[in-house]
Amino acid sequence: LSTGPLAGRHVVVTSGPTQEAIDPVRFIANRSSGRQGHAIAAALAALGARVTLVCGPVAVPDPAGVTVVRIESARDMLAAVEAALPADAAVFAAAVADFRPADVGTQKIKKVPGAPPPGITLVLNPDILATIARHATQRPRLVVGFAAETETVVPHAQAKRLRKGCDWIVANDVSGDVMGGAENAVHLVTAEGVEDWPRLPKEEVARRLAARIAEVFA
Numbered sequence: 575l576s577t578g579p580l581a582g583r584h585v586v587v588t589s590g591p592t593q594e595a596i597d598p599v600r601f602i603a604n605r606s607s608g609r610q611g612h613a614i615a616a617a618l619a620a621l622g623a624r625v626t627l628v629c630g631p632v633a634v635p636d637p638a639g640v641t642v643v644r645i646e647s648a649r650d651m652l653a654a655v656e657a658a659l660p661a662d663a664a665v666f667a668a669a670v671a672d673f674r675p676a677d678v679g680t681q682k683i684k685k686v687p688g689a690p691p692p693g694i695t696l697v698l699n700p701d702i703l704a705t706i707a708r709h710a711t712q713r714p715r716l717v718v719g720f721a722a723e724t725e726t727v728v729p730h731a732q733a734k735r736l737r738k739g740c741d742w743i744v745a746n747d748v749s750g751d752v753m754g755g756a757e758n759a760v761h762l763v764t765a766e767g768v769e770d771w772p773r774l775p776k777e778e779v780a781r782r783l784a785a786r787i788a789e790v791f792a
């Protein structure tokens with residue numbers, strides 16, 4: 575049996591990008607490495623939590639002591655998160671594709687000589703964070719979202735916290751080399767206020783966040 579301040583608690587974490595199919599061989603994705611989300615899953619497990627990590631395609635290794643559920647699309651990620659409930663807390667660190675191609679053909683889209691390139695019509699993906707934060711019957715006690723911004727980081731994060739219905743937003747300034755990088759400079763936005771954390775290795779951001787989550791369940 576695990577010990578630690580989060581022993582007996584279940585935490586769901588999302589991490590990495592999603593991939594949205596265009597046709598059988600092509601997809602839309604983004605530059606998320608999964609480093610921050612995976613580090614959070616590891617840090618929560620180190621404090622004794624049972625962790626379900628729902629993640630898109632990443633190159634980083636599976637964290638030790640964590641149940642990993644691999645998915646590709648945003649819709650798959652939402653289904654996997656819902657299947658993992660109930661949870662005491664949920665941390666949504668994944669970089670979910672906001673849009674997906676409306677129609678996914680069964681055949682590879684062909685280049686037709688002389689014809690203009692085809693257009694791709696996009697439709698909105700479900701918002702996993704907002705869905706779980708407003709879940710009618712199984713809302714985790716603590717729901718944490720992320721906000722990657724390049725300007726007016728904290729005001730945007732405060733608005734996002736209210737819009738999505740989550741408890742905390744971990745806001746990071748991604749105008750520099752944060753995406754895929756080793757360090758992160760974040761602000762923790764809660765109902766009580768804003769904490770500015772120094773620029774830290776992603777593992778240390780994860781440890782601090784896990785410790786703050788443990789305080790909630792102390």
Ligand code: C5P
Binds near residue numbers: 667672
């Ligand atoms: O609205 P925005 O994408 O900036 O919000 C970021 C937060 O929402 C992150 O926590 C991200 O994991 C989550 N999100 C989500 N599902 C989406 C889009 C974002 O869970 N479709």
